[in-house]
Amino acid sequence: MKKEINIGLLGFGTVASSLYHIFNERKKEINSLFSVPVNIKKIFTRGNSHPVPENVKGFLVKNIDEILEDKDIDIIIELIGGIGPAKGFITKAVNNGKSIITANKALLAEHGEEIFKQCLNKNVHIGFEAAVGGGIPILRAIKNGLAGDSIKSVYSIINGTSNFILSKMTNEGGKFEDVLKKAQEKGYAEADPSLDINGTDSAHKLVVLGRLAFSTSLSIKDVIIEGIKDINPLDVNFSKELGYTIKLLGILKNEDSRIEIRVHPTLIPSSCLLSKVDGVFNAFFLNTKYAGPLSLTGYGAGGNPTASAVMGDLMEIAGKIINNDNHHDFIISENINKLKVKSKNEIISRYYLRFSAMDRPGVLAKIAGILGENSISISSMIQKGRKVEGSVPIVITTHEANEEDLFKSVKLCDNLDVVSAKTVVLRIEDRIN
């Protein structure tokens, strides 16, 4: 039996400094729950982190190996982020028999399966609740709560910055660029927001989530990714008129063991609760085989919420080490599936199309003709007199269609001389939950 549990903390940025604070605030409770003391023993920073308070300086080490090679350290909490050095640190720590807690979604999305295997080989634990959905215990809900169920689909809002921007555009109007600027001023978007708004951050999280949801191997290359920077107020307003709200969704589906994994702006019914999850909130709407529809909502980012998830992992892993429990989560067992992931061409969806048509007779007939010839069936159509930049918007929603057919016919339309700009294509999901 161990005499104490020691933690090495990598990083002292927003999440790590919150964690340090929470850990100390809760220390009495933590130690009353365990039979041995749990301590943060050493901290390594790369110098570009938050100012380290005086009382923390004594824990700082200059060389990270003072942590990774310290035989008395049981758990490494990696909050440095990025793929670069973090991967090397974790690999070394695992090889030295240390368990890992990390919030590093990029690293897990890119190299998670390799890291899981290392953990399995060295018989150490890994916790990464904080990597997806910040303070929302979504991974635990899936891996424990739904361990005996079967997940059919997940519709998620997993990027607070994008959701903040789209909510503002929906509720208050405004162009993408202007709203982004406001979000940056308020600290809801970073100086370089590209990973958030181009869908990459959502895709990283979705890969980590999808592996757990379907117990399958998944790669970032499997994800269809589209961001929100081309979302136009016109589309926000037409969507509203059609009874829809545009959200950047991370979507997972498992139909007969064929997986869909995609991140893109999506029209969802304005009557559905997911459409009302606004601002920096994240949400996960699941459809399960037995439990039915389930949803979890909360803060998906920020120091305290993310640190709260790290604390949950810490309590679990410290408990396992103290109790000498080598039981691994199923996801890092050797039994994970290799389910086939659908390519873009295999997706079936409903679509929202906004054509920019010249104001001439016969335009609609031409567009409708091309759609019909390519098996794209029209569900609804809006054409109003108003001109936008010399052309008239024609909005068409389709019934379910194959993505390959859809893009083929849109391309043919875009080649018509009566279509004056690239057609906007957005996907529609009607049955969220």
Next chain:
Amino acid sequence: MKKEINIGLLGFGTVASSLYHIFNERKKEINSLFSVPVNIKKIFTRGNSHPVPENVKGFLVKNIDEILEDKDIDIIIELIGGIGPAKGFITKAVNNGKSIITANKALLAEHGEEIFKQCLNKNVHIGFEAAVGGGIPILRAIKNGLAGDSIKSVYSIINGTSNFILSKMTNEGGKFEDVLKKAQEKGYAEADPSLDINGTDSAHKLVVLGRLAFSTSLSIKDVIIEGIKDINPLDVNFSKELGYTIKLLGILKNEDSRIEIRVHPTLIPSSCLLSKVDGVFNAFFLNTKYAGPLSLTGYGAGGNPTASAVMGDLMEIAGKIINNDNHHDFIISENINKLKVKSKNEIISRYYLRFSAMDRPGVLAKIAGILGENSISISSMIQKGRKVEGSVPIVITTHEANEEDLFKSVKLCDNLDVVSAKTVVLRIEDRIN
């Protein structure tokens, strides 16, 4: 190391037959995840359950002791319900070293702490995710996900029948009795719906939830309980006019280690997402110290959702037994608190009051006078000409007031000869999440 895990199933009603079905449908996956086979070995029914299919009859035992005393049975799944014999069965099973999974909220609310102690003494596991919120993994979210956080409050819809009735009354109108009748016809309310509509069922679940949320000892006697049978369409409509929706809420609060635990119809802002959780859905809106606001929504009852939660417990407990892990959940440790629970007189709340006033001059002055003398400060007032059964409704919402002061002044008002019926008192909660 055990060669197999055997289960004894008590009951074959709605949940148990769903469980049996799911277990068999998922058997291949379950057995691929564990190193040893997991089987349902024997089933005991009390005869008043669902018809037992032919292929199940071979598992039936006549005498329950054939399960409780079978040395090869590791886990008892108790789905008989009620307090009566269930308690005896569980006690005997625990004494014989078997772990327990149960959905029995009434039993856990009344005798949970005694049962937890027995489990601790005999070093067996107990799982009861299915007792609260059906298929929603709320207990796991609290005991694992938020293990390192601190819960400040929980606002919950935990009775589907009441929520179905109130949603109908809100969205479609109608009197309580008529809507209840419709709910019974549709199978959303039982022939004897009293435990659902009088708040007892919610209170049972809230006690089980509160113990986990605050790691404290709680008794059903601690709960302030009011049901929905006196909710009048007048109050539904006045609430709407004031921007509120009436929901039967289970409320838990922890303010400076003083607990509030109460079940009552509550006015909540119609802008808040909890107010939009309609029909038979259940929901848990938590405020946590670090993770911030969190919400979980899903089916709170029914065979498959409840059985899904039982399956989650089964996967966890089977895993623990196979891995020889005697690590207990914190709630059944000896470290639980004995936090003080506020009595009714100590509650501070905002209130909605509907006075039935005679149509005479000076009535409002009298009522307002009494409220003022008793430190009840008025926030808003609605008085309209319309007469209802010979009197005029005067609706007053108050600022925060002490419950004792409030009821004292309402009693004084009710004694006025210009007040013709008992005043309706409902609580208001403005800050859900």
